[in-house]
Amino acid sequence: MSRAEAAMKKAISSDWTQVVAQVVKHRDYGANHLWLDLEVPRSFRRPAPGQFVQLLLRAPAPVLLPRPMSVAGVSDRGNRRVLGFLYGPVGIGTRALAQHAPGDRLEVLGPLGRGFPLEVPGTPVLVAGGRGVAPLLFAAEVLGHAGRRCEFFFGARNKAALVGLDDAHRQLDRHGGRLHLATDDGSRGLRGTVVDLLERTAARLPQPLVIHACGPHAMLEAVGRWAMRRGSPAFLAMESVMACGTGVCRGCPMPRSADHRARYLRTRGDTPSLYGNAEYAMCCTEGPVFSAEDLDWERVD
Amino acid sequence: MPGKTPRQSSSTIDLSVRIGPMTLANPILTASGTFGYGDEYAHVVDVSSLGGVITKTVTLEPRVGNAPVRIAETPSGMLNSIGLENVGLDRFRSEKLPKLRSLGATVVASIGGETPRELERLLDALGSEKGIAGFEINFSCPNVSRGGARYWAVPRRLEKTLQRLRPLTRTALIAKLSPDVTSVGDLAIACEQGGADAVTAVNTFVGMAIDLDPLEPKLNRTTGGLSGPAIKPLALARCYEAARAVSIPVIGSGGIMNGRDALDFLAVGASAVQVGTLSFIRPRGAAEVLEEMTAFLVARGVKRMTDWRGGLLGESEARREAARRKA
Numbered sequence: 235m236s237r238a239e240a241a242m243k244k245a246i247s248s249d250w251t252q253v254v255a256q257v258v259k260h261r262d263y264g265a266n267h268l269w270l271d272l273e274v275p276r277s278f279r280r281p282a283p284g285q286f287v288q289l290l291l292r293a294p295a296p297v298l299l300p301r302p303m304s305v306a307g308v309s310d311r312g313n314r315r316v317l318g319f320l321y322g323p324v325g326i327g328t329r330a331l332a333q334h335a336p337g338d339r340l341e342v343l344g345p346l347g348r349g350f351p352l353e354v355p356g357t358p359v360l361v362a363g364g365r366g367v368a369p370l371l372f373a374a375e376v377l378g379h380a381g382r383r384c385e386f387f388f389g390a391r392n393k394a395a396l397v398g399l400d401d402a403h404r405q406l407d408r409h410g411g412r413l414h415l416a417t418d419d420g421s422r423g424l425r426g427t428v429v430d431l432l433e434r435t436a437a438r439l440p441q442p443l444v445i446h447a448c449g450p451h452a453m454l455e456a457v458g459r460w461a462m463r464r465g466s467p468a469f470l471a472m473e474s475v476m477a478c479g480t481g482v483c484r485g486c487p488m489p490r491s492a493d494h495r496a497r498y499l500r501t502r503g504d505t506p507s508l509y510g511n512a513e514y515a516m517c518c519t520e521g522p523v524f525s526a527e528d529l530d531w532e533r534v535d
Numbered sequence: 536m537p538g539k540t541p542r543q544s545s546s547t548i549d550l551s552v553r554i555g556p557m558t559l560a561n562p563i564l565t566a567s568g569t570f571g572y573g574d575e576y577a578h579v580v581d582v583s584s585l586g587g588v589i590t591k592t593v594t595l596e597p598r599v600g601n602a603p604v605r606i607a608e609t610p611s612g613m614l615n616s617i618g619l620e621n622v623g624l625d626r627f628r629s630e631k632l633p634k635l636r637s638l639g640a641t642v643v644a645s646i647g648g649e650t651p652r653e654l655e656r657l658l659d660a661l662g663s664e665k666g667i668a669g670f671e672i673n674f675s676c677p678n679v680s681r682g683g684a685r686y687w688a689v690p691r692r693l694e695k696t697l698q699r700l701r702p703l704t705r706t707a708l709i710a711k712l713s714p715d716v717t718s719v720g721d722l723a724i725a726c727e728q729g730g731a732d733a734v735t736a737v738n739t740f741v742g743m744a745i746d747l748d749p750l751e752p753k754l755n756r757t758t759g760g761l762s763g764p765a766i767k768p769l770a771l772a773r774c775y776e777a778a779r780a781v782s783i784p785v786i787g788s789g790g791i792m793n794g795r796d797a798l799d800f801l802a803v804g805a806s807a808v809q810v811g812t813l814s815f816i817r818p819r820g821a822a823e824v825l826e827e828m829t830a831f832l833v834a835r836g837v838k839r840m841t842d843w844r845g846g847l848l849g850e851s852e853a854r855r856e857a858a859r860r861k862a
Contacts, residue, residue: 248578252818290816298763299608300816343818475606477613478815482571484617485606507631508575511620513599535603 248508250480252290252343253278255317257334263320267365267397268332269306270319274342278315281305283373284349284446284471284523287317288479289331290341297327300343302476302518304448306368307375317342320368320398346479347522350469352377356444358384359436359466361428361457363449364391367398369471370448371405378409385439387414389428389453393421429456436464445469446523451534458526468526472534474517481508486517488524489533548832549839552586552806554784555732557668557707559586559641559807562840563797563825566788566811567592567645567671567711568617572631573638576818585821586807587641590631592673594647595656597623601678607744607753612765612790613812614742616678616756619647624660636666643709647673649682651696655703662704669707672700675738677713677760684713684738690725697729709786711735712777714766719773720780733784735809736777737770762812764790771799778804778848792820794827801840802847 259271281287288300307318323332334340350373352358358377360370367388377384386406390396396415406413415423416431424431428449436443445468447457454470461468474486487510490498495512498505502512510516515528550561563586570576573588582588600620607614622631627644635642644667648654654672661667674687687693693710700708710726712719714737723734739760744753752758770789778785787800788809800808813820837843 248575251579297608298611298812298816299613341817475604475608477606477615477812478818480575480818482569482575482818483606483615483815484568484600484620485615487600487603487605489602507572507622511597511599511622514603533602 249279250344250346251278252341254339255342257336257338257340258316259336260334263397265394265397267320267322270321270331270334272317272319272340272342274315274317276310276313276315278342279345280308280315281317281345282349283352283376284369284448284469285345285347286479286522287342287344287346289319290343291327291330292340296330299477300341300479301327301331302346302479304369304471304522305345305372307372318372320365320371322365343479347518348520350446350471350523352446354444354467356442356467357440358382359387359432359439359443359445360384361387361432361445361447361449362402363389363428363447363453364395365397366447366449366453366471367402368448370446371398371401373446374402374405374409374411378405378411383409384411385414386411387416387428387431389416389431389449390418392417392419396422427456428453429460432457432460442466447471455531455534458529458531462526469523470526471523472517472521472529474522476518479518481506481516481519484516487514488517488521489513489530490515491528491530494528548829548837550829552784552840552844554669554709554786554806555707556705557641557732561586561825561829562801562805562807563821563828564589564643564786564807564809565814565821566809567673569811569814570821572627572635573640573642574634576814577638579818580822583639585640585825587643587668588638589643589671589809590635590645591621592619592645592647592676593621593624593627593657594619595624595653597621597626602755604753604755605759607759609742609744609761610765612742612761612763614744614754614759614761615739616754616759618678618756619676624657628660628664632664632666641668642666643669643671643707645671645673645711647676647682649686651692651699653682654696655699658700658703662706667706669709669732670704671709671711671735672697673711673738675711675713677715677739677741677758678756684715684741688713688716688722690721693722694725694729697726697731701730707732709733709735711738713738714769714773714789715741718776720776723777723781723785727781727783731783733786733806734777734781735786735788736774737789740766740769762790764792766790767792767796771803774800774805775803775848778845791824794824794829794831797824797828798831798843801844804845804848806844
């Protein structure tokens with residue numbers, strides 16, 4: 235088993251909790267996005283980059299189910315733990331969330347899922363598409379604190395859609411990483427996709443590269459296929475509709491690749507029932523971060 | 536009476552209910568498919584405090600479930616099309632049962648089959664296993680192509696199947712019914728005549744949701760089962776219908792989100808209730824429903840669960856009787 239594989243094999247933990255959280259800051263982040271800081275008790279386990287929580291609006295709420303949201307930052311202040319989120323109010327749930335002011339309460343269940351295996355040795359190459367930048371800002375911070383330089387690739391439709399670009403700059407200035415930009419219309423950085431940018435730049439970076447990416451599925455597929463062609467490990471934060479987020483409802487299947495399926499069948503005896511089955515992995519427990527090789531991209535939605 | 540009785544502690548209230556040969560400490564059960572195999576939420580809920588835990592439906596062979604998308608949220612509800620994903624009989628027996636036994640909970644195993652013969656084989660294998668207090672036969676999955684709600688919604692088939700299953704276990708035999716039928720009461724009567732100890736009313740309602748751009752169903756299998764508060768009034772009416780139709784216990788299910796919802800089902804004649812979708816939202820949901828229900832009953836000075844059960848049914852029967860006398 236490769237080290238990358240070993241990293242992904244890390245057992246899921248059932249040490250999530252559901253707690254009442256208080257909004258401490260909610261600010262305009264530009265380009266129709268918001269940054270939300272939620273205070274939780276220190277007993278809430280510290281999420282890792284790529285992990286997510288379930289945000290549950292308190293009644294009366296226009297939605298029934300909690301909303302899975304990736305963590306964009308964590309800071310500890312005394313006995314308080316503050317979780318940061320970057321999101322766009324695009325649906326009924328997130329628009330209702332956007333109405334929350336400092337002091338308002340909601341419920342948080344987490345931390346959930348498996349994050350990016352940042353410990354895999356090599357040059358961490360963080361690849362963000364649009365608002366997929368959220369968990370990668372967090373990853374850059376964690377890598378920086380560990381004294382590791384990262385290469386940060388950021389792509390979007392246009393300059394305005396590079397949400398959080400200033401924060402990305404700040405993280406990288408502080409910790410000595412490098413930022414590489416691409417926009418479809420060329421309004422900032424390379425004109426083209428983030429994969430075009432990777433293709434041009436990769437050979438000049440210190441090898442081996444380890445890719446950690448988050449963004450729209452079409453972008454993740456392109457990044458994943460590119461990484462597989464050049465033999466670089468790639469870890470991709472996937473999205474799915476979810477109900478529970480903990481593996482119980484079986485609502486978020488991700489089709490496994492043939493290799494992954496064979497591996498699953500070999501190790502089935504040790505597989506927790508909250509994981510998926512031979513055909514499908516569960517996005518919430520085995521993901522949301524998957525190795526590119528583990529998914530059947532022909533069948534990913 | 537309401538409000539005039541001094542507060543009592545919950546220890547003075549007898550919440551126990553009987554379902555055939557099975558006695559539950561209280562009427563709150565977890566609905567099949569919403570609580571895993573019993574141990575998944577055990578770190579946040581004391582499952583032994585609940586009336587019982589009903590497992591995910593187990594079939595003879597493992598099932599991988601339906602292709603995504605399996606979940607869609609709708610106003611006050613959710614559609615699911617999981618497709619009976621489960622580990623199958625062998626792994627259930629070797630891996631899940633030992634865990635279930637160690638939970639200290641009353642365990643009801645949900646089983647599902649495409650034919651009466653498959654159900655016979657499942658009950659043959661599990662009917663005498665230690666640690667299973669009863670079986671709920673899933674006669675009502677809306678999300679499979681064979682052996683689902685439509686196949687089983689035939690009174691004669693239910694009755695004959697239950698007659699074949701009855702001798703295979705001395706534990707409780709519960710039939711979970713679909714609401715998408717002409718008369719849940721008729722199905723309940725068939726189950727009673729077939730030898731079931733109880734019926735569950737009801738499973739999810741067949742529902743559908745679509746996206747307009749691009750125009751396609753939200754769920755891969757087009758339709759799914761609707762659950763959550765959206766179905767509570769519908770489920771309550773089906774439960775009421777079933778409770779009036781049969782003398783065996785009825786287990787109410789559908790959109791229970793709090794203690795008052797549970798009391799509604801019990802008032803229309805349910806002996807016990809199942810909490811389902813709520814567990815996805817609040818893993819401690821079933822325990823919270825129990826706490827709220829108990830507090831309500833204690834505040835009312837109710838001493839036994841059975842004193843509350845069927846309150847509405849009894850009242851309406853009495854009214855009907857009075858009307859008859861007048862006429």
